[in-house]
Amino acid sequence: MKMSNSITKGKVVGFSYHLKNSQGATLDQSDEPLLYLHGWQNIIPGLEKELEGLVENNSKQVVVSPEDGYGTYDESLVFQVPKAELPPEAELEIGMEFQTDTADGRMVLYLQEVREADVILNGNHPLAGETLHFDVTIKSIREATKEEIQHGHVHGPGGHHHH
Numbered sequence: 463m464k465m466s467n468s469i470t471k472g473k474v475v476g477f478s479y480h481l482k483n484s485q486g487a488t489l490d491q492s493d494e495p496l497l498y499l500h501g502w503q504n505i506i507p508g509l510e511k512e513l514e515g516l517v518e519n520n521s522k523q524v525v526v527s528p529e530d531g532y533g534t535y536d537e538s539l540v541f542q543v544p545k546a547e548l549p550p551e552a553e554l555e556i557g558m559e560f561q562t563d564t565a566d567g568r569m570v571l572y573l574q575e576v577r578e579a580d581v582i583l584n585g586n587h588p589l590a591g592e593t594l595h596f597d598v599t600i601k602s603i604r605e606a607t608k609e610e611i612q613h614g615h616v617h618g619p620g621g622h623h624h625h
C-alpha cells in the first residue's frame with residue numbers, strides 16, 4: 463500500500479489560489495504557487511486548518527471569517543500623524559508600510575491618505591474585516607528540511623522569506 467502524501471505538520475506545501483471577498487470581487491490571486499511550511503502559521507489560521515489532509519491536485523473552496531483571517535476592523539488603529547514625524551527621506555505612496563514599536567510589540571501601519579500637513583496611517587491589515595473566499599488548488603507537497611523546520615519557514619525558490 464502506498465502512503466498518500468497528504469498535508470500534515472512539517473510539510474512544505476505549494477498552492478495556487480484565487481481570493482474573493484463576499485461580493486465576489488477578486489482581492490488577490492497567485493501567479494506562481496505560494497509555498498509555505500504547514501503547521502507554523504506562515505499563512506492565516508483559517509486557511510491553514512482547512513488545507514490539513516489534502517493531497518496534490520486537490521481543489522477546495524475555503525471561507526475564512528475575519529477572526530480567522532486578517533482580523534476584525536479596529537477604528538482605534540487609525541492614526542493621524544504629522545508629516546514631520548515621518549522619516550524625511552520617505553517618498554509617500556498610498557499603501558506603503560511603516561513599522562513602529564508599541565507596548566504590544568512591532569506594528570505595521572499602512573499609509574492610507576496624504577493630507578496637507580498630516581497623513582493617515584492605518585494599523586489594520588488591508589483585508590481586516592473581510593470574509594475571505596478562497597479557491598485553492600494544491601500543487602506540491604514535500605517534507606520540510608531540518609533547516610526549514612528550525613527557521614519555521616520555507617527556503618529556496620518560491621519561499622517568500624529571503625535571508
Ligand SMILES: [Zn+2]
Nearest residue numbers: 613615617625
Ligand atoms: Zn530561514
